[in-house]
Amino acid sequence: MMQGITLTCRALLGAALCAAAFAAPALAQTPASAAPPATAASAPGAPEAAPTVRPEMGNLLLDAQRLLGEKNAKDAADKLRAAEAVPNQTPYEQHILARVKGALAQFSGDADMAAQQYQFASEGPWLKQADRLVGLYNIAGMYSNAKNHAKAIDFIGRYQQLGGTDPALIALLGQNYYLHGDYGNAAKALEVEIGKSLAQGKPPVEIQLKLLADSRSRLRDEPGYTKALETLVQYYPNKATWRSLMVRLWSKPQLASRLQLDVYRLQMASAGLTEAIDYTEMAALALQEGSAIEAARVLEQGYAEGLLVAGDKGSELQKLTDKARKSAAEDRATLEKDVVRAKTLPDGLAMFNYGFNLFQSGQTERGVAQMEQALAKGIARNADLARLRLVWAYVELKQRDKALTLLQALSGKNDPLGLEECVRYWTLLLR
Numbered sequence: 001m002m003q004g005i006t007l008t009c010r011a012l013l014g015a016a017l018c019a020a021a022f023a024a025p026a027l028a029q030t031p032a033s034a035a036p037p038a039t040a041a042s043a044p045g046a047p048e049a050a051p052t053v054r055p056e057m058g059n060l061l062l063d064a065q066r067l068l069g070e071k072n073a074k075d076a077a078d079k080l081r082a083a084e085a086v087p088n089q090t091p092y093e094q095h096i097l098a099r100v101k102g103a104l105a106q107f108s109g110d111a112d113m114a115a116q117q118y119q120f121a122s123e124g125p126w127l128k129q130a131d132r133l134v135g136l137y138n139i140a141g142m143y144s145n146a147k148n149h150a151k152a153i154d155f156i157g158r159y160q161q162l163g164g165t166d167p168a169l170i171a172l173l174g175q176n177y178y179l180h181g182d183y184g185n186a187a188k189a190l191e192v193e194i195g196k197s198l199a200q201g202k203p204p205v206e207i208q209l210k211l212l213a214d215s216r217s218r219l220r221d222e223p224g225y226t227k228a229l230e231t232l233v234q235y236y237p238n239k240a241t242w243r244s245l246m247v248r249l250w251s252k253p254q255l256a257s258r259l260q261l262d263v264y265r266l267q268m269a270s271a272g273l274t275e276a277i278d279y280t281e282m283a284a285l286a287l288q289e290g291s292a293i294e295a296a297r298v299l300e301q302g303y304a305e306g307l308l309v310a311g312d313k314g315s316e317l318q319k320l321t322d323k324a325r326k327s328a329a330e331d332r333a334t335l336e337k338d339v340v341r342a343k344t345l346p347d348g349l350a351m352f353n354y355g356f357n358l359f360q361s362g363q364t365e366r367g368v369a370q371m372e373q374a375l376a377k378g379i380a381r382n383a384d385l386a387r388l389r390l391v392w393a394y395v396e397l398k399q400r401d402k403a404l405t406l407l408q409a410l411s412g413k414n415d416p417l418g419l420e421e422c423v424r425y426w427t428l429l430l431r
Contacts, residue, residue, distance in 0.1 A: 051090070051126065053092065060082050061079070064083065068104060068107055092124075092126065095127075098117045099117070106139075109142065111139060111142035111148060115151070118135045118139055133159060133163070136162065139155050140159055141169065144172050147179070167193075174190035174211060178190075178211045187215040187219065190215065194208055194209065204231065204235060206232075209235070216228055226245070226248050229241060229248065230424070230425075233425075233428055237428075237429075239272055242429075243271040249422075252418055255417060256419075259385070261285040262392070263418065264281070265392045266392075266422055279298055279299060279308055280308070280320060282298050283302075283320060292328040292331050293331055293360040294356075295328065296327075299320070299324055335354065347377075347378065348376075348378055349386070352375065352389075354370065355369070356371060365397075368390070368393050371390050371393065372390070384415075385416075387406055388410065388419070391403045391406050400430050404430055411427075
């Protein structure tokens with residue numbers, strides 16, 4: 001929340017109290033009928049006397065200031081009304097009166113009155129730039145807190161135009177644009193702030209990233225939305241954001257069918273599988289690609305989590321389950337012979353696949369070693385997809401460094417379509 005200015009007698013009324021003069025610079029225009037302050041004649045060339053406030057008015061303003069410090073707004077307002085009634089006010093007196101009235105308005109949370117008094121005070125020649133910035137800062141914060149987003153945007157803009165750089169206030173610009181429904185300017189302002197954080201090596205503010213993502217989504221800017229989600233999972237990972245990102249990947253036009261099982265593996269590691277169809281489709285793909293042991297494991301996990309419920313023998317789920325279990329049992333029965341035979345083949349693909357089956361059957365270290373040897377031997381077709389599967393195995397074993405090294409070798413590759421995203425998302429997940 002924005003902090004208000006703490007106005008004290010010393011800060012506002014200054015050290016010239018004994019002479020009933022205000023040391024603080026002032027800002028107001030005087031009506032043409034106002035009488036000028038009574039001052040002694042100045043010698044030619046002498047410096048102009050500092051503007052003063054007459055005791056009959058200054059004492060009332062001091063009392064109002066003191067009462068404000070005591071959080072007694074009602075009596076402070078009475079003193080200000082009495083000060084307003086003092087006749088023949090000079091421009092400087094009007095200026096100081098506006099500043100104290102603005103302080104009362106700010107104390108009371110009346111952003112419109114505070115802005116009105118600030119505007120009146122700032123028309124005079126007495127207000128220093130530093131004081132102007134403080135006034136703009138606080139009024140912008142008041143409007144933001146009051147959810148008057150249009151005026152908050154206006155005053156933050158004035159603050160910036162005058163040279164204000166406080167990051168706490170400027171960071172509110174994008175949020176106010178967003179809450180005002182101006183998603184285009186919200187995205188622009190938020191990206192500026194996020195870019196500053198990244199340039200300084202600091203994590204962006206989470207709410208700024210979330211607002212940016214939603215702004216890009218509302219603007220139907222799919223690349224911008226995806227980029228914002230990627231930055232979110234990089235700095236503030238959670239399953240909900242990962243799920244949104246995986247939806248974007250699944251909706252990618254022409255996502256290669258031979259990559260879909262790998263996308264499911266990535267989803268299981270990042271966002272998790274949350275619907276029954278996730279488990280059944282992943283299991284069906286695994287069966288289709290000859291990974292029956294994996295298919296059976298996926299279905300058993302779905303049953304364990306209560307998302308899959310055993311039904312009638314003739315149901316599609318039961319048929320899929322029976323097929324996966326039967327095929328997995330057959331693969332386990334012949335796995336050792338298959339591994340020995342695969343090692344005699346010139347291409348390493350079969351050796352890799354049986355190594356993956358060893359991994360899935362619980363022989364994790366042996367399975368990974370077999371897959372590594374197969375890649376070293378050479379795989380003529382789909383070697384990059386084999387490497388992506390090995391990344392998944394490394395992640396399962398919490399061998400982060402090995403996974404990142406392999407991902408680095410896959411970086412920049414986009415065939416099949418979707419591989420580039422898979423590599424980037426595995427990297428984000430690991431880092």
